[in-house]
Amino acid sequence: MARKFVSEAVISRLFIYLRELSELTKVNINTISSAELGERANLNDALVRKDLGYFGQFGVSGSGYNTRELRRALEKILGKDKIWNVAVAGCGHLGMALLAYPGFKEHGLKLVAAFDSDPEKIGKRIEGISVRPIGQMSKIIAGKDVSIGIVAVPQKAAQDVAVKLVESGIKCILNFAPVSLDVPDDVKVKDVDLSRELETLSYFLANPR
Amino acid sequence: MARKFVSEAVISRLFIYLRELSELTKVNINTISSAELGERANLNDALVRKDLGYFGQFGVSGSGYNTRELRRALEKILGKDKIWNVAVAGCGHLGMALLAYPGFKEHGLKLVAAFDSDPEKIGKRIEGISVRPIGQMSKIIAGKDVSIGIVAVPQKAAQDVAVKLVESGIKCILNFAPVSLDVPDDVKVKDVDLSRELETLSYFLANPR
DNA sequence: TGGTGTGAATGCCTTCACAGCG
DNA sequence: CGCTGTGAAGGCATTCACACCA
Numbered sequence: 001m002a003r004k005f006v007s008e009a010v011i012s013r014l015f016i017y018l019r020e021l022s023e024l025t026k027v028n029i030n031t032i033s034s035a036e037l038g039e040r041a042n043l044n045d046a047l048v049r050k051d052l053g054y055f056g057q058f059g060v061s062g063s064g065y066n067t068r069e070l071r072r073a074l075e076k077i078l079g080k081d082k083i084w085n086v087a088v089a090g091c092g093h094l095g096m097a098l099l100a101y102p103g104f105k106e107h108g109l110k111l112v113a114a115f116d117s118d119p120e121k122i123g124k125r126i127e128g129i130s131v132r133p134i135g136q137m138s139k140i141i142a143g144k145d146v147s148i149g150i151v152a153v154p155q156k157a158a159q160d161v162a163v164k165l166v167e168s169g170i171k172c173i174l175n176f177a178p179v180s181l182d183v184p185d186d187v188k189v190k191d192v193d194l195s196r197e198l199e200t201l202s203y204f205l206a207n208p209r
Numbered sequence: 210m211a212r213k214f215v216s217e218a219v220i221s222r223l224f225i226y227l228r229e230l231s232e233l234t235k236v237n238i239n240t241i242s243s244a245e246l247g248e249r250a251n252l253n254d255a256l257v258r259k260d261l262g263y264f265g266q267f268g269v270s271g272s273g274y275n276t277r278e279l280r281r282a283l284e285k286i287l288g289k290d291k292i293w294n295v296a297v298a299g300c301g302h303l304g305m306a307l308l309a310y311p312g313f314k315e316h317g318l319k320l321v322a323a324f325d326s327d328p329e330k331i332g333k334r335i336e337g338i339s340v341r342p343i344g345q346m347s348k349i350i351a352g353k354d355v356s357i358g359i360v361a362v363p364q365k366a367a368q369d370v371a372v373k374l375v376e377s378g379i380k381c382i383l384n385f386a387p388v389s390l391d392v393p394d395d396v397k398v399k400d401v402d403l404s405r406e407l408e409t410l411s412y413f414l415a416n417p418r
Numbered sequence: 419t420g421g422t423g424t425g426a427a428t429g430c431c432t433t434c435a436c437a438g439c440g
Numbered sequence: 441c442g443c444t445g446t447g448a449a450g451g452c453a454t455t456c457a458c459a460c461c462a
Contacts, residue, residue: 008409009431015408033443046433049445059444061439078408079415093306100302103387107407147414171417172410178312188413190406197399198316199224199287200217201381204397205356206288208380218453242421255455258423270422270461 010051014074016041017048021071033064080108085146087113087170089161090153091121091131094176098152099127112144113137117157134161141168151175162189219260223283225250226257230280242273292317294355296379298370299362300325300333300340303385307361308336321353322346326366343370350377360384371398 020040024032034052035045052058052070055077059065075081086109088095095114098104104111114126115134124131132140141149149165151158151173158177165173172188175181178195229249233241243257250257261267261279264286268274284290295318297304304323307313313320323335324343333340341349350358358374360367360382367386374382381397384390387404 007431011409011412012405014412015405035443044433045443046435046446047431049443050432053445057445061444062442063440064443077412077415079411080408082411082415084411084414093302093309097302097306101403103404103407107404108411109407148410172414174406174410188410190410192401192403192406194310194401195312195316196221196224197383197401198312198318199289200220201357201383201397201399202288202291202293202317203220203223203286205293205381206286206291216453244421253455254421255424255457256453258421259454262423266423268422271420272462273421 006054010054011078013041013043013047013051014078016043017051018071018074018078018080021067021074024067025071030067031064032067034059037065083108083110084148085110085112085144086148086150087111087115087137087141087144087146087165088150088152089115089134089137089165090151090157091116091118091124091126092152092154095150095152096126098150099129109148112146113140115140117153134164137161137164138168141165141170146170148172148174151177151181153177155179215263219263220287222250222252222256222260223287225252226260227280227283227287227289230276230283233276234280239276240273241276243268246274289317292319293357294319294321294353295357295359296320296322296324296346296350296353296355296374297359297361298324298343298346298374299360299366300327300330300335301361301363304359304361305335307359308338318357321355322349324349326362343373346370346373347377350374350379355379357381357383360386360390362386364388 017037020037034048038045038048056073058070058073086104088098088111091114099111099114111129114129114131115137116122116131117134121131122133149170151161153161155177158175158179159181162173162181162183166183166187171186173181173183175189175191178193181189183189226246229246244254247254247257265282267279267282295313297307297320300323308320308323320338323338323340324346325331325340326343330340331342358379360370362370364386367384367388368390371382371390371392375392375396380395382390384398384400387402390398392398
């Protein structure tokens, strides 16, 4: 599995394949060709083979891929065979929405801590997790083996919170604040910029067709 | 302004330029070169010129771009000189977070209607807007000149809601449900797939570096 | 001279096409 | 024979490089 650089686009397609494979194994289909898998995912068959090729040789000439084997392999590659602990910084409307989001559990993520700076909110229980002061974040996180930090605080506070998350040893941040966070190279930040999405929409309205 | 196909990447960079230009005009800087603008945006100078070139010739050889003029031009191109009405379908945690999101106003978007199927929620007022039954959506939207519909309902209900939005004449949908909506070609759908983002994160955890 | 506008070069990603294997 | 794995071709976006303009 000596592998070269794999682009993010490839990874996100692997998740699509995995979703299809899960369905296939559910209905006891044991084998699938790249062409069929591609059709289900709306992707070119060669692309399917190339994507999988980055991680190994899973196919059998003349028959295709074993759905169960490939599914297991992808789950491993994609980290779906583990559960990752998550902490949320910021319990405003967005933070609350995230805490209540059922998708976390479905994707192998477990919310274990929530933080806010507002004394009004501290101590409250949300979805079984009690809100703690953001100043104690590092200490609390350190004892809980947290892998992912979510930044759901206002823009101004975002960089400070990011620094604290990094100090706590977190290597993976999902950032909802519309700023590009300045973090060390070994920390992966994934931005979800709602502003940008909204803005792009207004372009399409102003320039129909 | 006879223009060829402009990719979404270009559009999203135009918004970055616009942001910078707004700051520049605020501090009374009247002229900027593509190199300086590029530096502020972390982009190559030639790329800045190419992007602008899709929409006209705004620059002056030897001196650069007039910040005020360029800002006005971009605002027009990007639809920022207008206000667009928005309706939200689904008033769960996510819908509520959206209703409370200050970024809407900042981006020239105005929330004018909210819908839910839960009788418990109907009639409640959220951020000055009262929640209406989702069955009446078409009728209510029709009278309000709504340009953007936001889908913030569970996956299962998403396609139905999308159909209703389209029936109401909406041409622009921001979709938070993890399904690809099936809509006519003249309707623009922008997907925000939180599941995908979360999944990608778990890949980075499973494959550090 | 300083900086635009743009054809040519580069680089990345996707698709084509086919040798080779079961 | 069907289908994989992969080198080669194609397409698209970015960067380079420079003719031309104020």
